[in-house]
Amino acid sequence: MKQSLFICTILGCNPKIPFGKIQLLLTTVVVSCMVTFGLLLFLHILYPGEDVMNLEVISNIFTCLSSIGFMLSKLTLMLNKRKEMRKIFQYIETVFWRIEDVPDETERTECKKILLQGVYTIHAWSFLFILWLFLCLKIKSLPLKCYQPEWIPLPFLIVLENVAFILLSMGVIAIDGIIMNLFLMIAIQLKMLNREFKSMFDTKDENFIAEKIVKLIEHHDFILWFTSLINETISASMVIFLGNIVSNLCIYLYHFSTMNSIGWGIIRDIDVLGGTLIGIFGAYCVPAQICINEAEDIKISAYFSKWYEHPRFKRHISMILARDSLGITITAGGIVKVDLETALRVVKLACSYYCFLKTVTDI
Template sequence: MSSLTSFCLIPVFSKDEELVYQSYRPPWLPYPILLFQQIIVGSLCTLGAMLPVDFLFMSIVTLTTVQYKILNVELRQLFDIEDTAQRKQLLKKKIGEYVRHHAYLYDYVKRINNTFSPSLLVFLVIVLLSMCMEMYRTSTQSNLSVCIRPLLYTSFGLFQFFICYCAYSQALINEANNVYMNIYLSEWQESIRPAKSAIMIIAMAQKEIEITAGGIANIDLKTGLATLKTMISYCMFLRTIAQIDNT
């Protein structure tokens, strides 16, 4: 997205007829038409290469979060059934369904980790290293036209990491960790005997849900803030080293 935005801003800050890509321009082809063509091609390549992976991850995590939210609502209202002759059998049936639903979601999160964990680790390393260098480049430039691209790259890279990955993962983690609280607040004390079957859900819900990057780091807002802190610290370290070398 940063490259896509910089494509559009280059003509604004450029004094000459600068193109996005260095290419041959026939004498009969006007500069605005060629620039517009390069912007369209660059935009399609950027969107086609990056956004599908982001949207796939966000869609899967969002759908899983919705399933956990549905489960939490059902668990909160589990014992709100009218006191009839079939109440015990109905409670037993519902609790069995919720146990299977929760076990399936827990296993599904494992599948998400197995699928995305290696690529998330690579993405985290790339974000950490590239953003550090781009922040350093931005901090050492006084010319706006020179620092606009690294500034946009840093801003949109952080936006992508925080919004597309950390925020969505945190929403899933929060919803999954609310399962045991909702089953506990479902007024189970009014139906002691049927409630014994819900202990399995409480036991499974004690295991925290995590979206990991290579099994090394968790993908959540805490990791996002820690990554930002590391980037700023390393950027300041590079600036200090550069100042020492110049003196």
């Protein structure tokens, strides 16, 4: 989380830092670079010059424009939702249970394993990002053809595109990394809550049990509300994210089907495709699925908590089991549920669009 927030500081969109002149300057530089690059791509469609404007070139431009729009939507999210994001971080620091407070070492290890999934995802992203930089230097050409005014030298355009891609990649990794960590932190809270529900009748002190049940229900209510807050904050951005994923997967699959030989350009495309898949599975859908699974286990933990040894609390257990309908649901735009099944459907949809695109071009 700290590394992601540091990158957001460089991009001028760290919600934990007051939005001052320096933040405004950094954000302006990033947005200007993205908009300039996007404008040159769009002008290339209108003024292709000697290039043949076929379906492959247009699809490349469309994919890159959608990625730029995705990045700008991320910046907009972090800037427009600064108040909500600051509130989210405040609750994490003040209300969330700490892993260090878990008495059982095995349980602490299980919680840390959930966080390690986020670490592995960030490391995989970082590796692909460094590989992408190496491939860009190896190819020594424009990552993507764009409109080239006569008064702009080619080396400057190469630098502009590479800087734009670097800022785009850093922004996506950082902001998606924050969202991924939020999901994983919720999953850890639910896992700790499950543990407490299982052990709430391990003592004979019924007054202590009564206080603990109230505490657990209140924390469960907080987690449900906190998840809704995150969902409302990032929901609109996730719609653009899913659309960008579908277009990227579709276009890059088309690239692979039309290649005549394996070169550095194809390896770079594979690198981008790998980062795209890590994004949808590692940063969004798998962490969201972990949250959903942990939330569904609460009723099981409560039922197998030796409540039968304390008939006085039978009604409380019934109420907890009835709260199963208050499960966690993370959606994109309030339309698409974000989970592992959705990730697989998105990949399937992208493959279907690829087959359609391939059929059209072969006619």
